[in-house]
Amino acid sequence: DTNLSSHFVLEPYDFLFDTAVEAYYKGDWLTVILNMEKALRNKATVRSVKAQCRMSCANRTSFGDRLAGLGVPIPGSGSVEDLGFFQKILKRADCVNSCETEKLGSPTMHQVTGEVQLEFSKRTPYNYLQVAYFKINKLDKAVAAAHTFYQANPDHMEMRQNLEYYRMMAGVKEEDFKDLEARTHMSYYSDDSFGLAAKHFEVAVDEYFTADKECRALCEGAYNYDGYNYMEYSADLFQAMTDHYLQILNCKQHCVVELASTAGRDKPFEDFLPSHFNYLQFSYYNSEKYEQAIECARTFLLFHPDDEVMNQNLAYYSAVLGEDKAKTISARQVQSGVSVLHDNIKVTMTPQQLNGSQRVLLDGVISDDECRELQRLSNAAALKGDGYRGRPSPHSPSEMFQGVTVLKAVKLGQEGKVPLKSTRLFFDLSEKVRKVVESYFHLETPLYFSYSHLVCRSAIDEKQEERKDLSHPVHVDNCLLVSEINECIKEPPAYTHRDYSAILYLNDDFEGGDFIFTELDAKTVTAEVRPQCGRVVGFGAGKENPHGVRAVTKGQRCAVALWFTLDPTHEEKVRTISVD
Numbered sequence: 195d196t197n198l199s200s201h202f203v204l205e206p207y208d209f210l211f212d213t214a215v216e217a218y219y220k221g222d223w224l225t226v227i228l229n230m231e232k233a234l235r236n237k238a239t240v241r242s243v244k245a246q247c248r249m250s251c252a253n254r255t256s257f258g259d260r261l262a263g264l265g266v267p268i269p270g271s272g273s274v275e276d277l278g279f280f281q282k283i284l285k286r287a288d289c290v291n292s293c294e295t296e297k298l299g300s301p302t303m304h305q306v307t308g309e310v311q312l313e314f315s316k317r318t319p320y321n322y323l324q325v326a327y328f329k330i331n332k333l334d335k336a337v338a339a340a341h342t343f344y345q346a347n348p349d350h351m352e353m354r355q356n357l358e359y360y361r362m363m364a365g366v367k368e369e370d371f372k373d374l375e376a377r378t379h380m381s382y383y384s385d386d387s388f389g390l391a392a393k394h395f396e397v398a399v400d401e402y403f404t405a406d407k408e409c410r411a412l413c414e415g416a417y418n419y420d421g422y423n424y425m426e427y428s429a430d431l432f433q434a435m436t437d438h439y440l441q442i443l444n445c446k447q448h449c450v451v452e453l454a455s456t457a458g459r460d461k462p463f464e465d466f467l468p469s470h471f472n473y474l475q476f477s478y479y480n481s482e483k484y485e486q487a488i489e490c491a492r493t494f495l496l497f498h499p500d501d502e503v504m505n506q507n508l509a510y511y512s513a514v515l516g517e518d519k520a521k522t523i524s525a526r527q528v529q530s531g532v533s534v535l536h537d538n539i540k541v542t543m544t545p546q547q548l549n550g551s552q553r554v555l556l557d558g559v560i561s562d563d564e565c566r567e568l569q570r571l572s573n574a575a576a577l578k579g580d581g582y583r584g585r586p587s588p589h590s591p592s593e594m595f596q597g598v599t600v601l602k603a604v605k606l607g608q609e610g611k612v613p614l615k616s617t618r619l620f621f622d623l624s625e626k627v628r629k630v631v632e633s634y635f636h637l638e639t640p641l642y643f644s645y646s647h648l649v650c651r652s653a654i655d656e657k658q659e660e661r662k663d664l665s666h667p668v669h670v671d672n673c674l675l676v677s678e679i680n681e682c683i684k685e686p687p688a689y690t691h692r693d694y695s696a697i698l699y700l701n702d703d704f705e706g707g708d709f710i711f712t713e714l715d716a717k718t719v720t721a722e723v724r725p726q727c728g729r730v731v732g733f734g735a736g737k738e739n740p741h742g743v744r745a746v747t748k749g750q751r752c753a754v755a756l757w758f759t760l761d762p763t764h765e766e767k768v769r770t771i772s773v774d
């Protein structure tokens with residue numbers, strides 16, 4: 195009976211919010227509290243119902259391995275297979291829709307404007323609640339509301355004064371200062387008994403994975419037309435599916451950052467999940483639980499295999515427990531959504547060996563097959579996009595140059611001009627490099643892509659004699675190098691927001707083309723790197739790292755140049771999917 199649930203109506207929270215604000219200006223505190231609390235509750239309900247519906251529908255109408263493995267949903271070529279594929283899509287849509295309707299009334303009723311969303315994300319409701327609770331003398335609730343609001347608005351002077359005032363009031367307890375919106379519990383060594391702390395961190399890790407699942411499920415929402423002219427967007431079925439799906443993948447990748455962020459901190463916590471395993475191993479060590487300590491140390495090392503302190507800890511715990519027994523203990527299964535660096539990546543040259551602090555050379559980052567596929571992608575894109583063999587190089591008259599951005603690759607993929615699978619590989623491998631660089635330099639905040647460019651340079655055979663120039667003159671990636679005066683000017687048109695750079699090399703079957711680091715004079719070479727498949731040179735994008743490329747005198751040299759920024763507002767557009 196479809197009418198079964200029709201008596202049930204969850205009131206839209208934007209409506210409740212407005213009612214509360216209206217009551218506030220009339221000084222009707224009870225109405226403020228009633229409606230604002232309900233608004234917060236309903237918003238949380240809508241969020242959790244949506245996540246629950248998507249998660250349970252994903253279990254009930256699984257797409258199977260074929261889709262998951264491919265990443266981008268490309269139905270098989272046979273029409274019967276297509277039918278099967280779309281039947282699953284339709285079933286999932288139907289499941290999500292009826293689940294949400296059953297629990298929320300009409301799901302569209304709970305769509306709110308961007309303004310309301312912003313108010314809730316700034317935690318404005320708690321500002322109203324704090325006043326209302328104070329007025330009716332419910333101090334514990336007023337304090338919690340004030341504290342919750344202040345977490346997201348640390349520059350709010352008035353609330354700070356309120357909190358100081360509450361702190362001095364009789365009857366106010368330390369535990370009243372709680373964050374009512376905290377989704378996971380970031381933990382500290384507040385307690386002396388480390389046995390207790392271990393339990394605490396275990397709970398936090400559990401909460402983390404629950405929140406991660408929820409975050410990912412919530413990514414499967416409506417398509418965000420941001421950046422498109424809505425009226426002009428006219429994708430066909432597969433383009434539309436791909437656009438939307440890439441947007442969702444991107445959103446899911448962002449959950450890691452999302453979960454490590456709390457209101458009021460503009461930067462996410464560094465190394466959020468791994469640090470929990472660091473705390474855990476220490477807590478277990480303190481309570482002499484060496485088996486658990488080893489397990490957690492090994493889990494931490496999945497993220498930072500070269501961490502010296504942790505390797506020493508592990509060696510110590512293993513010695514205490516007995517090496518034979520220690521060998522049998524492995525790292526915890528770390529669930530999806532958490533990327534783990536691969537064992538086969540090696541540091542070939544440390545910053546010291548490269549004569550600079552912000553430099554590293556890594557090998558084994560991608561496989562031979564992957565190198566070949568990306569080089570093929572570059573050539574296919576040049577053939578289909580810009581004319582065969584690209585254009586004369588902007589850097590040297592003796593070379594041709596062909597470049598493809600991720601965005602261009604996605605477009606060519608959508609148009610069927612290059613395999614979508616290769617586009618996806620470009621996207622995924624550059625993400626892998628981003629993580630590796632972020633992890634190697636132990637950055638305090640995440641790196642965001644600023645620009646990604648798959649570039650091949652080819653020698654023009656008849657123009658190699660007497661050649662003295664470089665393939666890429668010495669430059670600095672985030673400032674204008676004036677080598678005559680040993681200065682670098684960090685002003686536009688230089689890409690001043692670039693903070694780190696990485697070049698992923700794809701091949702070595704060419705002559706010349708070595709990468710060099712120099713002094714600010716652009717002449718004195720301080721280190722050189724011979725490109726080869728799977729090799730990454732990563733470095734700070736600033737004046738400490740002038741660099742260039744020696745002439746490519748024979749053959750084609752291909753690489754993925756990646757520039758990263760610490761400033762999320764400069765994130766590369768395609769990573770948040772839109773169109774140029």
Ligand SMILES: O=C(O)CCC(=O)C(=O)O
Pocket residue numbers: 666671697709741742743753755
């Ligand atoms: O291809 C290389 O090795 C370096 C390229 C580079 O430095 C750049 O494009 O900014």
Ligand SMILES: [Fe+3]
Pocket residue numbers: 669670671695741
């Ligand atoms: Fe560069």
